[in-house]
Structure formats: structure tokens, C-alpha cells
Amino acid sequence: MIELRQLTKRYGEAAVVDGLTFDVRPGVVTGFLGPNGAGKSSTMRMILGLDRPTSGSATIGGRRYAGLPVPLREVGALLDAHAVHPRRTAFDHLLSLAYANGIGRRRVEEVLGLVGLADVAGRRPGGFSLGMKQRLGIAVALLGDPPVVLLDEPVNGLDPEGIRWIRTLTRSLAAEGRTVLVSSHLMSEMALTADHLVVIGRGRLIADIGLEAFVHSAAPQAVLVRTPDAPRLASLLWDAGAAVRPGAGDGLTVTGMSSAEVGGLAGAHGIVLHELTPWRASLEEAYLELTGDSVEFTASPAGVAS
Amino acid sequence: MTAYGVLRAEWVKFRSIRAMLGCLAGAVAAAGAYGYLFGMTAARDYLAAPAADRAAFDPTETAFRALVLAGVLVSAAGALTVTSEYAAGTMPVSVTAVPRRGLLLAGKGAVVALATFLIGPPLALLSFALSQAALAARGVPSAGFGDPGVPGALLGAGLFMGLVGLYGLALGFLLRRSAGAVSLGTFLLILPGMAGLFPEAVARWIVTWWPSAAGARLFAVHAGTEGLAPLAGAGVLTATVLGLLCAAAAVFHRRDA
Incomplete structure (x- = not known):
């Protein structure tokens, strides 16, 4: 020790x-x-x-x-x-x-x-x-x-x-x-x-x-879900208390609900899913979020340097 | 972590540094070559001198003059035991193995002192033999190993080299860089050889009291009228080396390794 x-x-x-x-x-x-x-x-x-x-x-x-x-x-x-x-x-x-x-x-x-x-x-x-x-x-x-x-x-x-x-x-x-x-x-x-x-x-x-x-602690869990019937699923998820943001293409990013719950809800309403992926911030992202303020030297974006 | 263990550890390090062998071989070459050259010069001076001066000729006077030059390489060897660690970056590793830094310094010091003390008499013997051979070859009076004062001078050469090795080691701890420790060590050792460049009063002080000149009395065959008595000379050099070692220990203890 x-x-x-x-x-x-x-x-x-x-x-x-x-x-x-x-x-x-x-x-x-x-x-x-x-x-x-x-x-x-x-x-x-x-x-x-x-x-x-x-x-x-x-x-x-x-x-x-x-x-x-x-x-x-x-x-x-x-x-x-x-x-x-x-x-x-x-x-x-x-x-x-x-x-x-x-x-x-x-x-x-x-x-x-x-x-x-x-x-x-x-x-x-x-x-x-x-x-x-x-x-x-x-x-x-x-x-x-x-x-x-x-x-x-x-x-x-x-x-x-x-x-x-x-x-x-x-x-x-x-x-x-x-x-x-x-x-x-x-x-x-x-x-x-x-x-x-x-x-x-x-x-x-x-x-x-x-x-x-x-x-x-560093990043909330989320579920990525793709369905041809996105608007309907989104409103169902809203009603069930989850937060929904549009993802890439016909995908949705759902927070506040586990992948099992999202899948269950979709199944209960006969909605076809093409993808259902539990997602969480990569460790790298979590780490950068934590240490972002404490790096010694940071590159400034090109052209923005004062 | 015992004193014996640290001693063995330092011996393994000492014998595995190639440059150490180079320094000590160089010391042998310097003792032999300069011993012979000083003998030749003395022979030439003797043959050119009037009869009155010849009577006062002391063949042993040049016998050990080469030892101060050989000492330059011995002090370099002492310095290298420390500076090689700083150069390779192994000092932190050594300190983690022996965190009692005084013990680490003492272990290095003991190995250096022993090795350089042991090489002293052979160096003296070589310098003596070749200088006397150079004298004898020209028919100039020369001395033998058994002559009064000669065995004592051989032992004194051992002590001188041991002290000079420790002197190099202390400079190594103080300066940490090989180039710095070796060049400063060399300059300070051979300064009495340049005494003639100074005003006479200063020159006289240097050849009498400067630690390397005073320490050289250790291998003086005859007490003579000039300079310190052998023991007093040894005392001056010993005090100087102890002072440097104390400074080295203080710095080594305080500094981040």
C-alpha cells in the first residue's frame, strides 16, 4: 500500500x-x-x-x-x-x-x-x-x-x-x-x-x-436506434420519459432509457428496428473531458491564434 | 543493504566501465614514459653541469616526478565512477537501490580509494625504474630500490594515488559531468607545474602549499630543505580531499537524484 x-x-x-x-x-x-x-x-x-x-x-x-x-x-x-x-x-x-x-x-x-x-x-x-x-x-x-x-x-x-x-x-x-x-x-x-x-x-x-x-461518471449512457419509423418511435420515447435527439440518417440517440427498454417499447408497438446499440462515451472522451482544463500546452485552431 | 553489499555492488560497476581501464592503463603509460623522459633530462643536465653542482646531484629527485602526471589519469578514473552514472542516467537507479546516499558515496569512495591506492606503488616502481635506467644508460649516478627512503616513497605513492582518486570522485559528485570534472581536476592537479608563470612569492606559496604539490612530498625520497615534510604535505592533501568529500556528500544528500 x-x-x-x-x-x-x-x-x-x-x-x-x-x-x-x-x-x-x-x-x-x-x-x-x-x-x-x-x-x-x-x-x-x-x-x-x-x-x-x-x-x-x-x-x-x-x-x-x-x-x-x-x-x-x-x-x-x-x-x-x-x-x-x-x-x-x-x-x-x-x-x-x-x-x-x-x-x-x-x-x-x-x-x-x-x-x-x-x-x-x-x-x-x-x-x-x-x-x-x-x-x-x-x-x-x-x-x-x-x-x-x-x-x-x-x-x-x-x-x-x-x-x-x-x-x-x-x-x-x-x-x-x-x-x-x-x-x-x-x-x-x-x-x-x-x-x-x-x-x-x-x-x-x-x-x-x-x-x-x-x-x-464522465458521460451519460445513451442508446443508438435506427428505424424506418423514426418520428413515431421518437414520440413514443418522449412519452415514456426518455430524451431523444436525431442521430445520423434515420437514427435516434436516446438517453435516460436502457437499450432493453427501448427495444421493448418498439416491440410493443410493432415498430421495426434496424439497429439498437447501447453507447457510451469512449474512455478517451471521458478522460479528455476531465483533463481538458489541465493540459499544459494546447494547440489553438489554425487561423484563430491571436 | 549492508556496507559489504554496497561495496560489492560498486566493485561490479567499477570493473564494468571500459573507460576506467583506459584511464588506469594511461596512468601506467604516463608513469613509464614521463619517468623515462624526466630521467633523460636529468642526465643531460648532469652532464652539462660543472663539477661542483654534480656533487649535489640527487638521482631520486626526478624518479617520481611523473607521478603527478599519472595522477591526472587516476583522478579522471575517480571522477568517472560518478560522472558515468550521471551520463548514463543510472544515478536514480543506484539511489533507489541504496537510498542512504552517504552509504552509496562511501561505497564508491572505498572502491576508488582501494583500486587507486593499489595502483600507486606499481606506478611509482615503473617511474623509478625507467628514470634510473635513463640515468644509468648515460653513466650518470642512479639510485636502487633498496636505497634509504625509496621503499617509503613507494608506499607514499600509493597513498598519494588513493587520495587523488578520491579527489576525482569528489569532483565528480560536485560537477556531475565528465568533461567538467576531468578538466577542472587536471588543471588543479598540474597547477604547481605552472608556478613559474606567477610572481615569485605566489609561486613559492604554490609549490609549497598547493595540495597536489604538498601531497607530492609523500613520495619524496629525501626530506630536503625545501617544501613541507612528507607527513605535513600528506596532511595538506588529505585535508583538502576530506573537505571536497564533505562538500560532495552534502551536495549529493541535498540534491534531487
Whole structure:
């Protein structure tokens, strides 16, 4: 369990992280979302004791990271896949970190196998692809078999196969009961991985919410219905208390009624339906709606720039 | 996270940086080549000197002059143990593995000090052997390994190199960039060699008190009349290096990793 309480980091006047309070619970994947520059990495760096908070605290199991006796056995982190010495072999990179935490060679070999790098253990990461470096970074995170795992933008720049690997891995880490915090600026990715979302913008907490609840809260459900007899169905729906807007072509967008109810009403009056689709705002739309005010840089429409 | 574990970890890092090997090999080459060249120069001066001056000739005076130049490469090796981490971006990873930063710095320092201390006597031996060979080849009086003061100077060279390695390490923590730490480290080390450019009073102060000049007394074979006593010289260099290490520890502790 990771606990943040009023965590704040300022550089002069500018607050990069501004009074963040939330918990990251074990057994689920918590997606840490926000636009670029929202303060996700800074928050993770403060959890890991790399950056000093201006005020507030971040603790892991009730203790500050710097106070952990054997940190890699308690917390594993991937911050930057490129952070490897280009000439130090993958094995030595892991071995040096392992030794510092009283972890032996056997575990180094084990994690190399776990991430699929056993064959290149003796090679220098200078020639590794991004995907391989990402795997090496994951190996570092898993070295101490830690109950808490932090991954900062782990799928950035990966190919589909690498993305799927990370997705499966994070799911299985959570299924093993670990606390998993994964940051991303891509809602679509979090929709496939996370159970719980913490959304921040400009360093502030925007939402701390389950994935399902997030989607429902952000946009009303609607039903798309197409029928050759649109005017009649529309008036029937109005009478039944639903809101109806004309959709594309002969379609109607119905809110305030489930698809089953719309279908039932149409059936009861012998109206032929060509399409009946429950619809909800995409996660992407819900996310953009939430964070719209907090993106750092926004492109203005062409020709409108003042 | 024990001191022993951190030491092993830092040793793995130290031995896996190729540039480190380059620096230490360079130090060997510098000690040998400059040792020989200084010997040749001394021989030429001896042969050109009048008989009265020849009587005062001390063959050991040039024997270890090459060590300050070799020290430039040793300090570079010390700096690289730190700056290579900043350059590769691995410092945050190292700090997450060892969040007690003082312990991390101490581990790096211990590995650097040990490695550079051990390379000191072989460098001194090489410089001594080649400089005396250059003297002997021209029939100029030369010294042997067993002569009084020589074994002590060899040990002193080890201490000198250990301190110079730590000096480079401290500069690495303070400046974080390889180019900055190595060039500033080099400039400060060889400054006494440029003492002649300064007014005489300043020059005299530099060759006596400047830490690298004072520290070089560690491998002086004879106490002589000029300069500090070997132990006093060692004290000046040690105090300087300790001061830099304290500054490095303070900065490293306070700064975001």
C-alpha cells in the first residue's frame, strides 16, 4: 500500500505536484493518468525518495522509502528504460543492484529468464532495442520480488507485442496480490490494464475512482436506434420519459432509457428496428473531458491564434 | 543493504566501465614514459653541469616526478565512477537501490580509494625504474630500490594515488559531468607545474602549499630543505580531499537524484 498525503513539490513558485492525497491499494492495477507534464513522474520520484517533497509525505507500508532496510525487496520501480550504462552488460547491471540489496546471482539469472533476456545477459545494452531495454528495466523492478511495483510509462514506444507483454505482466502482478502503480498518458492503454484510476492534471488530483465508475461518471449512457419509423418511435420515447435527439440518417440517440427498454417499447408497438446499440462515451472522451482544463500546452485552431 | 553489499555492488560497476581501464592503463603509460623522459633530462643536465653542482646531484629527485602526471589519469578514473552514472542516467537507479546516499558515496569512495591506492606503488616502481635506467644508460649516478627512503616513497605513492582518486570522485559528485570534472581536476592537479608563470612569492606559496604539490612530498625520497615534510604535505592533501568529500556528500544528500 502506497499512501500520499498532501504531497507537494515546488520549483520556486511553480508547483509540479500540488497537494496530492491518495492511496494505492494492493491486488489491483492502479492506473496513474494525466497529460504530459501533469506531475506523474515527479510523484513517482518522490515516492522513491529521489526527489525531496516541498511538503507532505509519501509512504510505503507506513514507511518512507529512504527508511526501508532493503528497498528492492519492498519496492520495484521502472522509471526510465534508457537508464542503463551502454557498456555494462545486462547481467552486471542487475548484479550490481542485486548485491547492494543482498540478493544473489541466482535471482539475477531468474529475472533475466522471467523477462526473456536470458540469451543476451552477457551483452551490452548499448545495442538493445527499446523493447529490450524496457524488459531490462522490468527485470530491475522485479529483482527483489517486491510487493509494491511502480512502472512509469512502461509501454511508451513499445511495439504491439511488447505492449501486450507489459499488459499481461502488470495484470498478473496485481493478481498475485501486489500493489501496482502504472503511469500513462494514454487512457486507451489504462482501460485495458487498470482496475482503478488516479487522474491528475497540473499536479492536482482530478479523480481517484474505479475504472467503471470513471466511465459512468464522465458521460451519460445513451442508446443508438435506427428505424424506418423514426418520428413515431421518437414520440413514443418522449412519452415514456426518455430524451431523444436525431442521430445520423434515420437514427435516434436516446438517453435516460436502457437499450432493453427501448427495444421493448418498439416491440410493443410493432415498430421495426434496424439497429439498437447501447453507447457510451469512449474512455478517451471521458478522460479528455476531465483533463481538458489541465493540459499544459494546447494547440489553438489554425487561423484563430491571436 | 549492508556496507559489504554496497561495496560489492560498486566493485561490479567499477570493473564494468571500459573507460576506467583506459584511464588506469594511461596512468601506467604516463608513469613509464614521463619517468623515462624526466630521467633523460636529468642526465643531460648532469652532464652539462660543472663539477661542483654534480656533487649535489640527487638521482631520486626526478624518479617520481611523473607521478603527478599519472595522477591526472587516476583522478579522471575517480571522477568517472560518478560522472558515468550521471551520463548514463543510472544515478536514480543506484539511489533507489541504496537510498542512504552517504552509504552509496562511501561505497564508491572505498572502491576508488582501494583500486587507486593499489595502483600507486606499481606506478611509482615503473617511474623509478625507467628514470634510473635513463640515468644509468648515460653513466650518470642512479639510485636502487633498496636505497634509504625509496621503499617509503613507494608506499607514499600509493597513498598519494588513493587520495587523488578520491579527489576525482569528489569532483565528480560536485560537477556531475565528465568533461567538467576531468578538466577542472587536471588543471588543479598540474597547477604547481605552472608556478613559474606567477610572481615569485605566489609561486613559492604554490609549490609549497598547493595540495597536489604538498601531497607530492609523500613520495619524496629525501626530506630536503625545501617544501613541507612528507607527513605535513600528506596532511595538506588529505585535508583538502576530506573537505571536497564533505562538500560532495552534502551536495549529493541535498540534491534531487
